[in-house]
Amino acid sequence: MKIFKSKDPTEEDLIKRAIAGKRDAQHLLYQTYAGKMLAVSKRYARTDFEAEDMLQDAFVKVFLYLKGFKGDCPLEFWIKRIVINTALKHQRSNRHLMVTEHEEEWDEASEKDSVDSQLGYEELLQLVRELPPRYQAVFNLYAIEGFSHKEIGEMLDITESTSKSQYSRARASLRQALLRINQQYHEKVTG
Amino acid sequence: MKKSPAEDKKGQSVEDIFRNGFAGNEAPPPSRIWENVDRELELHRYKKQAVWYRSMAAAFLLLLVSAGIVLWQQSSDGVVTGGNLALQNSQTGSGLPPAGGEKEVTTPVAAQEPKAQPTPKQLAAVSGEFSVKESQNRESFKPAAREQERLSFTSPAGREKRRVPSSNPSSLALEEGNRPEPTQEGNRGERSTPEDNGTTFQQRGRQSLLNQPVPALAGGALGRSDSGATAPVRSILVQKEAEGAALALTQEVTGTPTPEKEAGKLNRWSVTMAYSPQYAYAPVKLANSSPVGANVSLAQPQSVQQYQQAVEEYNNSYKPVYSYSTTVGASYRINEKWQVESGLMYTQQEATTTHSYLVYGGGATLASMPGNLYSGSASNKGTPLMSNALQPEAAARLLYVAPTERYTTRYKYQQVGLPVRLAYRINLNKAYALISGGVNMNVLVQSSIIPQTNQVEAVRFGLNDQDSPYRSLQWATATSLGIGYDVNRKMSILVAPEFIYSLTPLVRDHHQQVNPYQLGVNIGGRWRLTK
The missing domain is CATH 1.10.1740.10 (RNA polymerase sigma factor, region 2, helix turn helix motif)
Incomplete structure (x- = not known):
């Protein structure tokens, strides 16, 4: 030593x-x-x-x-x-x-869809944590870490298409959440 | 954190929002995570070591047992001479072992006789060994042997029963010529000289009693009958006679055997196991005048006095605590008095010191001090005084000493060694005294300095640790004087006070340690490898 x-x-x-x-x-x-x-x-x-x-x-x-x-x-x-x-x-x-996901509640959004947000780290973290666990993992692995869907499929023992599908739904869920926060903020500001 | 959407950047994708939001973020981990990681790693290290030690112990025991079995067999083979072979044959009831015995039996068949006849030279060489010693007893065996011989040659049943399919008379004769004493029986039909008969009849009598199938042994009536009904009765008698013959033959061949001589031949090897609680006095003295102590750089002037007090307290508080050694080995008896012992020894020595000061060699505490030259420590815990003092690098570094509540530091040294002992035994009826002396070659596999406070870091040094202040290889002399008792023919117990004096000091710097020694009491048992 x-x-x-x-x-x-x-x-x-x-x-x-x-x-x-x-x-x-x-x-x-x-x-x-x-x-x-x-x-x-x-x-x-x-x-x-x-x-x-x-x-x-x-x-x-x-x-x-x-x-x-x-x-x-x-x-x-x-x-x-x-x-x-x-x-x-x-x-x-x-x-x-893991809770059962209500997949039908989410609209799958195009990747070109944009949204306005300036949420901080904690708020964004909370949004990701609210995703179903599998979607949370897929979103993190693809959007944040930069793994391909093929790699994600191998890591999670799912098919590539399942990874794409789950990512798409996760993304749609997050987009809806961001839009909902924006809308709530506008309503609060405008009274 | 949340800003008005009016101030937001427009047109960000969901991925960009989260990617940018998470980028470069760090969350300071609570200190308990490292403590848990540290504990897990320590546990893993302990398990790994335990597996290693157990594997070593298992491998050694396996080796020892294997060696014991091999030596036992070799020893048995050396002692089994003609008499014992005869005894074995009588016990098995089927004559000699297949390779020699069956061929031997088929040889005397009349039709094969001319081819099977061995050369006179071979006969003389073989029978010569027995002709002198056994002549005294020949008469007692002659009639029976002759009768037996006659029966064995004339009984078709006996012949038939003992026929071996693949006997080759010519090669058989050669084998018999080279065979040791019990195989002379195979030549009995061809001998004619009186001297030869004197020996060979005795041999023949015994061997034929043992080797003949029951019908051939049972006299004229039995010789002409293959009836198995009479066989058991006769075979018991035959066994008794054969045992007597075997004993007589053994005594003749080996001289007059005493029980001690017999034990000496059979019981040379013993397995030994011993446990020895010890008092191990091996203090590593730290002195202010020592090369390391004098040069320790202290961060503050008042620390000099505190450091000296800490050293003095350390030196005065050294106290050996329970230590022990265990040995598994083998003992070889050279003769009745002398024996050599060796094996594998595990020793664990422990001691404690008490402290009222904390010594910091760096970390957060020292890092905050003015003039600090060191900032590489992993934690803000103190370091054990001994490891500080024995580090060669300490001479040029800063130390900081602070008083604290009294705490104890435990030192543990684990060694694996090879003891070699020469012992002298004095027999006192069933008890005996054993005086032994020898050397121990020890390898220090692990040394630990474990402060009993969470303010000071524990320090451990492994076998190949380059930073260790301890010597890996250590030599010591050992002497003991003990009293043993033979519980039975195979097992004995021994209690022997032992004094071990270290020839090499525990630490690399030999000035730090003077006259380390151990006092212990060996409590052990030994099991003779014998039938």
Whole structure:
């Protein structure tokens, strides 16, 4: 255990030491990425507590499997992928808690449809969390993380077309929610 | 956060709204998440180590048992001579083992006799070994042997019953010539000299009693009958006679055997297991005048005095706590008095110190201090005084010392070792005294410094830890004087006070440690590998 250091270690050094099981190096890596990764897990969770559980499980995996990190991508991407996979696993294990979606209530909107909004992070996060879990995952994976529908299908064990369909519905739901918020705001302003 | 839609940017897609809204966001995680991660990792590490230790123990036990079985078999093979072979044959009731016995029986058939006759040279060489010693007893066996011989050659039933399909007389004769003493029976029909008869009749008498099927042994009437009804009665008698013959032969061949000699041949190898509670005195002294202690840089002037007090408190509060070692091994008796022992030993030494100061080597506490040169620590917890003092890098770094409530630090050293002992045994009827001495080669697989407070981080060093201040390989001498008791022929128990003196210090810097030793009491058992 190196307690004294003359300069900040590089990420490569930290990784090596973390692989060797040095808790101080692991803690430094954790401190570097935990904030960003908690933001990621919050998008997939229904509550903040669930997001924290996901983050905890993910970081345990990160340190257990860090030896498998080849360095062919930034460490942040590698950790993020683990966080996402852990979140999806959490969702699968909580499948029995998933509510039945009322798909017919939503109009499928074209991708060209635009909407006006300047909602903050917390409001947007709340809107995503209100989606059914599977739609929440598909929307996050496609719109935010940038995975293709084919990749999403493999990750969620669904077909590509199902992913497209669910994404479309998720998007329509969010668009309706944004429009509804806008409308409520206008009504409030105009009296 | 919500703004008027009138102020909103127009024409954003749903994806853009969420993508931009989530971009660059971070949420500070609660501290309990890291604590949980830390605990999970520690648990995983513990499980991994437990699996490793168990695997090692299982592999070693398997190796030991396998070696024991092999040695046992080898030992048994070496002791089984003609008499024992005869005894084995009598017990199996089917004559000699198939390879030699069946061929031997078919040889005397009259039609095969000319081809099966061995060379005189072979006969002389084989019978010569027995002609002197066994001449005293030959008379007692002669009549029966002759009668038996006659019966065995004339009884068609016996011949028929003992016929082996693939016997080759010429090769058989060669095999018999090379065979050890019990196989002389195969040549009995061809011998003519009186000296040979003296020995071979005795042999023949025993072997033919053992090897003949029941009808051939049962005298004239039985010899002409294949009736199985009389066989059991006769075979019991035959067994008794054969056992007596086998015993006599064993005694003749090996001289006059005493129980000790017999035990010496059969019981050289023992499996030993021992458990030893220990008092392990191995303090690592820290001194202000030591090379490391003198150069420790302290962040504040008042810290110098506090650091010295912390060191003094550490040195004075060292207290060994319950330690132990367990050994699984093997013992080999060179002779009646001397034996060599070795095996695999696991040792766990523990000690505690008490502290009233926290020593910070960095982290949040030190990072906030003026003039701080260090900012790389992972947490704002203190570090154990000992690990600070023994770190070579500590000399050029800043430390910060702060008083706190008294707490205890536990030190745990886990070693796996190879003990080698030479022991001298003094027999006292069923009890015995055992004086032994030898060396231990120990590998320090893990050392832990575990403060009993959450203000100080626990520190652990593994086997291949380059940063560890401890030596991985350690040597020690061991002497013990114990009293044992033979519970029965196979098992004995031993209680032996033991003194172990370390030849190499625990830490790499040899100035830090003086005369570490262990006192323990071995409580163990040993099981002889014998039939």
